[in-house]
Amino acid sequence: MSLHTRRLLIANTTSIPAGMLFSLHSEANSSRIISIAWKHLTIKSVISSIMYTINPNMPKVRRDAAQMVRRGYGVRLVARRYGVSPGTITKWVKKAQKIGYHPIPTKSSRPHHHPKELDEKIIKRIVDIRLEINRTSEVVHKHLLNEGIKVSLNSVRRTVDRHGLMKKRSPWKRYHPHVDRPYPEKPGSLVQIDTIHLMTGLKSRIYILTLIDVYLRITYAKCYSKLNQATSIEFLHEAEQQSVFDFEMIQTDHGPEFGKWFVERVKRNHRYSRIGKPNDNAHIERFNRTLQEECLDKLPRDINVINCELEKYLKYYNEYRLHMGIELKAPIELLTECFQAIG
Secondary structure: OOOHHHHHHHHEEEEEEHHHHHHHHHHHHHHOOOOOOOOOHHHHHHHHHOOOOOOOOOHHHHHHHHHOOOOOOOOOHHHHHHHHHHHHHHHHHHHHHHHHOOOOOOOOOOOOOOOOOOOOOHHHHHHHHHHOOOHHHHHHHHHHHOOOOOOOOOHHHHHHHHOOOOOOOOOOOOOOOOOOOOOOOOOOOOOOEEEEEEEOOOOOOEEEEEEEEEEOOOOEEEEEEOOOOHHHHHHHHHHHHHHHOOOOEEEEEOOOOHOOHHHHHHOOOEEOOOOOOHHHHHHHHHHHHHHHHOOOHHOOOOHHHHHHHHHHHHHHHHHHOOOHOOEOOOHHHHHHHHHHHOO
C-alpha cells in the first residue's frame, strides 16, 4: 500500500485532514524544518484538540489566539501555532469581536432538543395545572390522565422541577435526632414554644414568642424587636420565673431561634417536633391562632403597646377563659386542683 493511500485511509478513519497527517508523517521520516508547535504533535493530540474539551485552560487559549490575529498575524500561521484549523481560529476571532478580547468560554455540548421530548403544549398544561391547584406532581399527573393526556409521572416531576415549581428540602436544614414525646401527666412535663411573626413594613417585622404548658394550658407570651437564640433563652427563663412549676421537657420546631446554641444553654430536656407532623405542635399553634384573633389583630404594631395588652390578655386567658380541652375549666382552676391533690 502506497504512502498516499495509507494517508487517505487514516484521514477517512479519524476525520483528520490528509494534509495535517502528511505533515506529521514528514516530521517522523525527514529532517524538514517545520513550526515548533507541530514538532510535539501526535495523532492523539490532534484528535483531542478537534474533539469537545472541558479543559479549564481552553478559554484563555482561544483568547490568546484571537489576540494574535488582532495583532496582525495571519490566520493560517496562528492555526499552525495552536494546532487547530484556520476555520476554528476564524470562529474564535468572531466570538472575541462580540464579547471582547476576554477568555472565550466553552459552550455546553448538551443538545437543544431530544427526539422523545415532551410537546410544548403538554409542558404548558403541566405548568398551568401545577400553578392552578398548587398540589404535588402525583396529583398533577392524575389530572393529566383524566384529561386524556398520556405522560409518565417522572416526566411531570422533571417538568415541574425545571420550571422552579417543586418545593425542595433546604440543604441548610440540620438533622436533629428523634426524642420521644412524653405524655403530659403533670404540670411542666411538656412545654411547647413557638414564634409569631408580625409584619410592620415591607421588609420589617416584630416577633412574639409564645409558650404553653400542654397539661394545664397555661400560657405566656412576649413581643420582641429582634429574634435570635439568646432572645429565646431569655424568654424561656422569664416564663419559668413567673410559673409555679418547673419545666421538664421543652418542645420547639426547627426554627433558627431554637438551634444548637439554644439547646445547649437551655439546661432542660429538649425535643424538636417531627418534620411533616404538624400535630406535634397542635397546642401551641392553636394558642397562636387564638391570640391573634382575640388580641393581636386589634392592636397597632408597636412593641410597648403589644406587651402591655398581652399582660392583660394572658391574665384573662389563664384565669377566666374556659377551655374545652380541660373540661370547660380555666387553667388556673386545674392548677389549683393539682396542688390540692398533692398536698
